[in-house]
Amino acid sequence: MQEDMASLKLDLILPALRAIVPALSASRHKGQAGKVGVIGGCREYTGAPYFSAISALKVGADLSHVFCTQGAGTVIKSYSPELIVHPILEESYEMKKEKKEVLDKVLSEMRKWLDRFDCLVVGPGLGRDPFLLDCVSEIIQEAKQKEIPLVIDGDGLFLITNSPELVCGYPLAVLTPNVNEHKRLVAKMTDISGVSAAKTKEADGNDLASQLKELAKMMGGPTIVQKGKEDHISDGVSVFSSDFFGSPRRCGGQGDVLSGSIGVFMGWARAFFAAGRNEGATFQVEERLSKNPAVVAAVAGSLLLRKAASNAYVHKKRSMVTTDIVEQIGTSMEELFPVGI
Numbered sequence: 001m002q003e004d005m006a007s008l009k010l011d012l013i014l015p016a017l018r019a020i021v022p023a024l025s026a027s028r029h030k031g032q033a034g035k036v037g038v039i040g041g042c043r044e045y046t047g048a049p050y051f052s053a054i055s056a057l058k059v060g061a062d063l064s065h066v067f068c069t070q071g072a073g074t075v076i077k078s079y080s081p082e083l084i085v086h087p088i089l090e091e092s093y094e095m096k097k098e099k100k101e102v103l104d105k106v107l108s109e110m111r112k113w114l115d116r117f118d119c120l121v122v123g124p125g126l127g128r129d130p131f132l133l134d135c136v137s138e139i140i141q142e143a144k145q146k147e148i149p150l151v152i153d154g155d156g157l158f159l160i161t162n163s164p165e166l167v168c169g170y171p172l173a174v175l176t177p178n179v180n181e182h183k184r185l186v187a188k189m190t191d192i193s194g195v196s197a198a199k200t201k202e203a204d205g206n207d208l209a210s211q212l213k214e215l216a217k218m219m220g221g222p223t224i225v226q227k228g229k230e231d232h233i234s235d236g237v238s239v240f241s242s243d244f245f246g247s248p249r250r251c252g253g254q255g256d257v258l259s260g261s262i263g264v265f266m267g268w269a270r271a272f273f274a275a276g277r278n279e280g281a282t283f284q285v286e287e288r289l290s291k292n293p294a295v296v297a298a299v300a301g302s303l304l305l306r307k308a309a310s311n312a313y314v315h316k317k318r319s320m321v322t323t324d325i326v327e328q329i330g331t332s333m334e335e336l337f338p339v340g341i
């Protein structure tokens with residue numbers, strides 16, 4: 001383990017994490033517990049944006065939207081009546097109008113909603129169509145101007161690996177790379193920074209955790225959750241490892257549950273910090289838990305996903321799939337963040 005990496009103790013961090021979760025109360029209106037937008041869903045992938053968006057609702061957001069392509073829209077709607085689905089994106093192969101016209105239309109549709117979101121999750125099942133990614137780059141830039149938090153996952157990481165300037169310097173971004181995505185990001189950033197060939201070679205090695213803080217520093221703002229057997233989380237200042245619970249099943253889609261969950265915690269943590277409530281006694285319990293809301297949200301999301309995966313595994317063992325994890329989010333939330341505390 002890296003020297004300055006803090007291994008979090010559950011009993012010490014739980015009071016602080018519980019403090020950011022809003023109370024349930026009849027005096028709160030719809031939307032106050034969170035509105036999340038997921039940008040993803042294309043010809044190939046409809047499961048990933050669904051997992052991310054439905055997880056956001058089950059963690060406790062009031063509204064969860066998906067922005068996807070036409071073809072994916074009907075499919076995602078059929079998975080769940082809970083999601084608000086906007087089939088506004090277009091891939092090159094299905095485009096019948098000029099690119100500029102389509103881009104303007106996508107942006108004008110997106111602008112109707114953008115201000116309302118507490119967080120945008122960009123990338124689960126987005127695909128890699130170049131035109132679609134150009135549209136998403138524009139959306140990211142508008143979201144940044146409005147200071148909307150971003151969780152970047154899946155093909156969103158492919159996009160920002162090719163164009164890191166989209167998120168470098170933006171502290172309201174959380175990047176959630178898996179091992180492959182992390183290696184690609186390290187290679188790109190070391191290349192840009194002119195780090196020596198020897199260092200770049202390190203990016204191919206297994207010691208990814210030790211590169212994490214350096215990577216986060218190079219990106220100068222975003223918090224990075226490097227997913228794996230343990231999740232390592234860094235904003236370039238602190239590095240935490242989250243090795244709570246988890247399961248030995250590696251079915252696809254667990255990262256999508258994580259991204260949607262972090263999206264909700266990000267909105268909650270930001271509101272909590274903005275109100276200055278992190279200065280209170282509860283939040284001092286674990287001094288080492290960061291004062292950066294993005295890090296707090298990442299730690300909470302990782303803890304929850306790993307708890308839900310562990311619970312699902314107890315019931316389903318080898319047949320456990322991501323739908324089983326989604327079903328366990330409610331129980332896991334209640335075990336970690338009981339209503340009424």
Ligand SMILES: NC(=O)C1=CN([C@@H]2O[C@H](COP(=O)(O)OP(=O)(O)OC[C@H]3O[C@@H](n4cnc5c(N)ncnc54)[C@H](OP(=O)(O)O)[C@@H]3O)[C@@H](O)[C@H]2O)[C@@H](O)CC1
Pocket residue numbers: 044045046047048049123124125126127153154155178179180181252253255256
């Ligand atoms: N149901 C759905 O709709 C889902 C859709 N999804 C969406 O798919 C899109 C692409 O995402 P991705 O994760 O498949 O792409 P990427 O990271 O390039 O991995 C590709 C290959 O790399 C390998 N590999 C992966 N992890 C590794 C590891 N830890 N250690 C070592 N190797 C590892 C492994 O290769 P293999 O073992 O097959 O050779 C893997 O197959 C993205 O939009 C995402 O959101 C998913 O969310 C799942 C559910």
Ligand SMILES: Nc1ncnc2c1ncn2[C@@H]1O[C@H](COP(=O)(O)OP(=O)(O)OP(=O)(O)O)[C@@H](O)[C@H]1O
Pocket residue numbers: 154177178179227228229230231246247248250251252253254255256257258302305306
């Ligand atoms: N070897 C492991 N042991 C225990 N938990 C793991 C392991 N690998 C990943 N996880 C958990 O699963 C989560 C998702 O990580 P994973 O590497 O599967 O992401 P991903 O490839 O992006 O997933 P997805 O299939 O959704 O795209 C991590 O946050 C981590 O908590």
Ligand SMILES: [Mg+2]
Pocket residue numbers: 153154178255256
């Ligand atoms: Mg993924």
